[in-house]
Amino acid sequence: MAPADARTATMQGGSPLSSGSAPPTVRVATFNVSLSRPAQGQLIDELASGDSAQARAVAEIIQRVRPDVVLISEFDHDANGTAEALLQARYLSRGQNGAAPITYPYVFQAEVNTGIASGFDLDRNGSAVQRPGVPGYANDAWGFGAFPGQFGMLLLSKYPILSDQVRTFRQFRWQEMPDALIPDDPATPAPADWYAGQALALQPLSSKSHWDVPVRIEGEIVHILAAHPTPPVFDGAEDRNGRRNHDEIRFLADYVTPGRDGYITDDNGRSGGLGAGERFIIVGDLNADPIDGDSTGRAMNQLLHHPLINSGFTPVSQGAAEAARAQGGVNAKQKGDPAADTADFQDRTVGNLRLDYVLPSVAGLTVEGAGVFWPERADPCHRLIGSTDTGRAGRDVVSSDHRLVWADLRVTGSSDESPRTSIQGLTFLGEAQFPTGFAFGGTTVGGLSGLTYDVARGVYYALSDDRSQINSARFYTLTIDLSDGGLDAGDVVFTAVTTLHGRDGEPYREGSVDPEGIALKSPGTLVIASEGDTAEGIPPFVRSFTLDGGEQAALAVPAKFLPDAERTQGVRNNLAFESLTLTPDGRHLFTANENALVQDGPEATLAAGSPVRIVKFDTASGKPVAEYLYRTQPIAVAPVVPFAPAGNGLSELLALDNAGTLLALERGYSAGFGITARLFAIETQGAADIAAMESLAGSDGVPAVDKRLVFDFAALGLPLDNLEAMTFGPPLADGRQTLIVVSDNNFNPKQFTQVLAFAIETGADQPAEAAPGGEDGRHADALPEAAGAGEDLGPPGWDGAAVNAAAAEGLIATIAGPTVEGGAVPATSGEADFLM
Missing domain, CATH: 2.115.10 (Tachylectin-2; Chain A)
Incomplete structure (x- = not known):
């Protein structure tokens, strides 16, 4: 069986992709590539060799799916963009195992909060660790990370990025969000007191960052809204990560909602979110499954239930369903459709989950197809994801424990797709x-x-x-x-x-x-x-x-x-x-x-x-x-x-x-x-x-x-x-x-x-x-x-x-x-x- 280019893929359920004289579709994807390394500069050294097996697998996946715009997560950020340049020059632009090379002339990357020292004892273990390499440093950083830039983000595009209109929200303070779910110390009667004084005043909402990157597609501006919220676990009764994850997702919902965005200010001091009718696509590993997992308050419903967001489709793969059956464990007890899973985690404790999303606006965009790159065992491309059946340490993860998720979108007139309709009155x-x-x-x-x-x-x-x-x-x-x-x-x-x-x-x-x-x-x-x-x-x-x-x-x-x-x-x-x-x-x-x-x-x-x-x-x-x-x-x-x-x-x-x-x-x-x-x-x-x-x-x-x-x-x-x-x-x-x-x-x-x-x-x-x-x-x-x-x-x-x-x-x-x-x-x- 020859590996198929995902451009020939079909909609879930088998509906052929549209063809004809309509405007071309644009494939938008998100991929947590797990290309973060324990020490600063280590990823650059690995990519420079041109022989990173993991980077080759990641590149081949991208080459076979061939997205036009892709958000890459967990890719260590460096100020000079060296790692990005190496990824493109030595992996993406070189065909992998017969796949055609792919290049992205437009790139956006920026500083993230992971690994930036806070100066505070954020995990409340009795010491504020401020020096990279010292145990406990990652937990006290503004975003969990062993060094500044670890677990960063990178946006690659074949379409022009309007760099002068990009907005970032890395410095937005959590407490500035109305009714924020600030963590509470359950051992005290005071509310929302896990972070005290200056720690709370300076605590950013974004564990990495939130980006609004306008891209010109078919003559129209489409806002790529990118984020990678913290996982809602690895905390205690205060639920500091679960609550932060919830509010990082809520930020995206508020940003696209006129009237709910007044509190938002970007890193350049500009206030507000998107205007009514603007096109947008939310992309990222959002670390929240709408049904299973441990997210706080069903955080994803803030987006999946949003009337301005098209969530009426679910990217799926037969490989995910096959993996859940084969791995068993927690997977057998989960309520969600296993075919919608996008991440392969330990089966004894977590199980596979749907964490990665491409969510377009209802206005100005139609969905023509969608999927998850998770090949079944019989597919030759299964080698790109490895075997994670045992859920034990040392498992063979070839590319990433996350899967690339894509959606084929068609840019339409902004009035072609109306928001969800509600009944506001009824007369007999x-x-x-x-x-x-x-x-x-x-x-x-x-x-x-x-x-x-x-x-x-x-x-x-x-x-x-x-x-x-x-x-x-x-x-x-x-x-x-x-x-x-x-x-x-x-x-x-x-x-x-x-x-x-x-x-x-x-x-x-x-x-x-x-x-x-x-x-x-x-x-x-x-x-x-x-x-x-x-x-x-x-x-x-x-x-x-x-x-x-x-x-x-x-x-x-x-x-x-x-x-x-x-x-x-x-x-x-x-x-x-x-x-x-x-x-x-x-x-x-x-x-x-x-x-x-x-x-x-x-x-x-x-x-x-x-x-x-x-x-x-x-x-x-x-x-x-x-x-x-x-x-x-x-x-x-x-x-x-x-x-x-x-x-x-x-x-x-x-x-x-x-x-x-x-x-x-x-x-x-x-x-x-x-x-x-x-x-x-x-x-x-x-x-x-x-x-x-x-x-x-x-x-x-x-x-x-x-x-x-x-x-x-x-x-x-x-x-x-x-x-x-x-x-x-x-x-x-x-x-x-x-x-x-x-x-x-x-x-x-x-x-x-x-x-x-x-x-x-x-x-x-x-x-x-x-x-x-x-x-x-x-x-x-x-x-x-x-x-x-x-x-x-x-x-x-x-x-x-x-x-x-x-x-x-x-x-x-x-x-x-x-x-x-x-x-x-x-x-x-x-x-x-x-x-x-």
Whole structure:
């Protein structure tokens, strides 16, 4: 097998990289190369020989991945740039093992805090060591290091660096950050007193430095924001390293957030951070895993949950997953997806972690591909990373214990990618009803389980879940007139009915399909989800159709969703793919099972919700690229008669933006009470990718999607039918977006088809003041409470600290004038015996 140039790599899940006339992609990478040495000048001597085996391996990795911009960490800094020049001249510009040479004409490097004597006893061991070479010196330096410049950083670029606009923040004082997590001495009653007097006054935040390096790419300025925070370990109960790591990451979040950056001052005295809409890419070994490891307060969520940062993709490698399986130890107990790991540590104590990141701005940049250089054993390039299976001292690390992480980005107009969208208001416009038995086009109208809007034609497509039992499987075309700002009887008009056909051109036979979700992918293509029928051995599917109802292609449904003969795995009958939505750019599709897969846990009960998987597909390849945990609410109301039917599930999803923000509709039923329905805003960006988890048993510690209540339909004071479908319609004259919600009457004479219309106010999401709260509760009494209003509906065992205040503040619905709080108690919605 010949080693492949990573430029031919694909997106996670197999989506081909884009090609054509679009602007070229730019590959940006971060690589902790572990080229730091115990003594000053030692790295220069080693590189000067031209025969450093580790440097050759590092160079070959870079040559094979071929990033256009790469941040190199743990590379000893020297004032003259000698080490950098040697790395380029004697390693990168010389082909290694058949790889093509690579050169970087633009370079930025600067002084770092590691190894600079503080003059204080920072580790509180009784002595302030100020001379390099003396034991304890590194612990008392402003950043851990045996000499000035150890563990430095280096930025290499093929694109011009605007040197006169570079900003560094090495000297920024930690205590100047508002609400900083200054370490506290647990042995004293005084707060934040680990560093006393002048030591605290002079203590810099950055353990190395924080850099803003503007690079001109395709005529546009992109800010490379580089950092290498201290590891959150190697301390005591005061958690000085964990807290510093948290705040070093918070600095990056604040720097890209207008309104939160006022306290920031760079080393030249210039204040503030980036302006609104500026392009940026955060790169570095940030020493924080979002799920596993020992970071304080889930520090990475400050970036992964940030609405201005595109974290809707996760670079992965099969080599990382293979390594975790082979090494075992702590890896076997971790919650995160091992394929996302970027660092290989001792398996008895730490395990492999995701620590290295390339995180672009939502504005002005699109992600075309991403990956981690971690070859599998069968790959000839595996020799470049060595064997770390034993996790013992003396293991063979050829290049580094970290892996190079890259992302292929395309520079777009700054308005091409909008920030995450939040719901900031919701107004009820009216209702229309159709009785069960209403007929159109020779069919019985009913079972409307999916709805989508065709902007070009100004019509809606409503999918019936008739299993070809009353009439052939079909969808309806209809118009909804909201021109007067309201919805009344007569405003909904059915105009056409279209029969669905299989690839053989024949209508689906009776019982062979259960259509539930529908979305318009392009002007002539629909995507439809079917729940299948586990009793008859019919699996769920997601397939594309033409507008005349002809089946085209199928998306690859993960095997874990497919029921087996023994009913020990897969979807439950009638609780499968009820939902379907496409992102506005059409690049990704989301669907979800209505309640837990058999192997994942129980259905929702009065006491607990059900763990659901939201699946994200890449529409170009038709393959799944991620799965996220969504926990439904418990059943809201007990049935009037004990043990009578009751349930609650996820009935629909609707994408708000391209960044992974969705609306989620949950609909419940309790016999003798009726229907409950609640609308939630959810964010997938900070959730764990659970695709590698075959079962969700014991998943309480796995970060689920962020979930906030937007509206409880009980506040309408109307009898509710079985609400299952929703879509955005055209904007009103005042610019507000319309939202249409439709019910599935189950063809039950006691029910009716209900159409509800709303106007919603949306806005660019803004980040909250993130509040840390360690998973293990360390120092919880000393940490500020999470900001934001509204009902926090995060999963049990997860503090959900990095909440979004703007979204939370928007969780108020306007109903005919007065406001109704999102957490309204469900009202009785009728006594009919509804079927879900």
